[in-house]
Amino acid sequence: MRREFKLPDVGEGLTEAEIVRWLVKPGDQVKVKQNVVEIETAKSIVELPIPWDGVVAALMADEGQTVDVGLPIIAVDTAEPGVPAGGAAGTAVGTAAGAAPGEAIKALADDMVPRPPAEGAVEPGAHGSPAPKEERQAVLVGYGVKTGATKRRPRKAPAPPAAAPAAPAIPAAPVANPSRVEVTAHPVPARVAVLAKPPVRKLAKDLGVDLAAVTGTGPEGSITREDVRAAAEIVAQPEPRPARVAAPAGAEERVPVKGVRRMTAQAMVGSAFTAPHVTEFLQVDVTETMNAVARLRAMPDFADVKVSPLLLVARAVVTAARRHPMINSSWDEEAQEIVVKHYVNLGIAAATPRGLVVPNVKNAHELSLPELARSLGELAETARAGRTQPAEMAGGTITITNVGVFGVDAGTPILNPGEAAILAFGQVRDMPWVVGGELAVRKVTTLALSFDHRIVDGELGSLFLRDVGAMLEDPLRMLAWS
Known part of the structure; x- marks a missing residue:
């Protein structure tokens, strides 16, 4: 029996994905749960397993092609009895398998989502609007979509229009025979489906x-x-733009905006123009934090993990969020409520070749310092390899972005959508600092906190930022406030 594997929705409401790399080829033997294709969604790169044993009959999409969720991407011949080759299903599969991979998707699109006829598709009682048509309905993940009629509430038929009295024609000039004056009617155009x-x-x-x-x-x-x-x-842009001057060959490069990069752009635009941002800055003497990092690296509990200043910044943010719960909340526009989270899913912004991703450490408030260090290390390694899954980026409550690794002192970070605050951690460098009334060279960094001013006012934002800075100046405060 020939069976088709349809592109599933591997995220929340995704509509399409790009075929990055096929892991099998026609003629290969495959087993249940064997990964057969690598796809890139708007959130991450994911490997998809096949749900059957069998032999690959055809690859129905090319590498680099963007495919709508629910369309077939691979056909597999299984040992199960099925519809004869002459049946309707066999005909559809045979047609798709015989065509080129890119053309197979287009050939089967009409079977997946039938289009209404261009003429005569009128719903009774609503002249000019399309009749109920077959639309895609979601079913089990991995098994595509099915079609079903869209149901609408019945509409009352409008009363027949009363015949309007014809307006008398006004001739432009006297005519010899008024009975032969012609009146031209101008019909009102109907709505087009x-x-x-x-x-x-x-x-x-x-x-x-x-x-x-x-x-x-x-x-x-x-x-x-x-x-x-x-x-x-x-x-x-209603005004015509001047003709673009052609650049010399090789002087420009165009990068398609898709996948994670497109998702990030949409999220940042939505966040910037939805939540009113406010950013505050604080310079902090982190000399004691840097000394603490050196001592932690020498401890056996941290022998197998990377210890960096980010670890103590993360612990300070988690501790301060528990002291000021409103900073760890979100705005529910529909319900007109503020949702205060009594757990901390700590997001860490990570730059990857595919764009910016923000995976988060689930329940970071429950982890010990060694456990938090391991979680941060695994998160960073997965992100660099481009294997961060959508579930790892969902549900974040507050975020840290470490701009210091790029040699940057500070910035005004944009909120991760759905969160009320984000902290930017700048580079640590030697600076002159007054200690005990005398000038000394100390390790100094700049913290920048952006927050949603609908939820967090200036007092709360300042108190949170002050507490994070105080714990980095004296790490012992983390023990006292935990």
């Missing part, structure tokens, strides 16, 4: 594009994502 998939409609709504004014270039005149983006550019 728009062919567009739900993700395209959502994109149009987000960009403020009227689909009725867009000319579709897709199959049967349907509107594609590219059509919507092109229309949005026209609306946003």
Whole structure:
């Protein structure tokens, strides 16, 4: 029996993913739970296992191709009895398998989501609107989508329009025979049904594009994502732009905005224009913290982990968050409530070749210092390898971004969406500092705290930042306040 594996939604509400690398080829024997493909979603790179034993019959998508969730990506011949090759299912699979991988996705798209006819698709009682059509419905992860009729509330049929009296025609000049004066009627144009998939409609709504004014270039005149983006550019920039001067060959490089980079861009724009940001700065003498780091490295409990100043900064943030719970909260716009978290999922911003990711250490407040050090090390190693999973980036409550590793003193970090605060930890460097009334050279860093001013006012933000700084000046305070 030939079975098709459809691209599942491996995150929360993802609509597409890119095929990064195939781990098998046609003719290979595969077993249940064997990883067969590596995909890149908007959140991470994920390997997908196959749910059957069998032989790979066809790869139905090319490496580098972006595929919608629910479309088949690989066909496997199994030993189970199935529909004969002449059946409907066999015909569909045979057609897809015989085509090129990239064309197989397009060939099966109509089977997955049937399109309504261009004419005559009118819902009774609503002239000009599309009739109920077959739409995709989510089913089990890994088994694609199924189609079903969209149900709508019945609408009352409008009363038949009363015949309006014809307005008398006013001739422009006297006529010889008034009975032969002709009156021209101008019919009111009816609404035209728009062919567009739900993700395209959502994109149009987000960009403020009227689909009725867009000319579709897709199959049967349907509107594609590219059509919507092109229309949005026209609306946003009505004035013609001057012609671009061609750059010399090799002087420019274009990098596609997709995957993690696109997700990060959308999240940062949404955060910057949703939560009112405030940033405060504090310079701290961390000489004692650096001495404590050196002593921890020599302890047997930390022999197998990396100990850095970030470890003590993380412990200080967790401790300060428990002293000031409102800093560790989120804003629920729908319920108009502030959700105070009595647990700390500590996010650590990590720069990777694929873009910025923010995995978090779950329940960091419950970990001992050696356990926290191991968790931070595993988190960083996974992020650098590009293997951070969506679940590891979900549910964060407060975040640290270590800009000091890049030789930067400070910055104004943007909040991770859904969180109320983020702390930027700058580089530690030798600076002149007054100690006991005398000038001395000390290890100094700059802390920058950005917070959501809807939740955190200036007093709370200052108290939290002061406590973090105090614990880094004297690490013994972490024991006293824990």
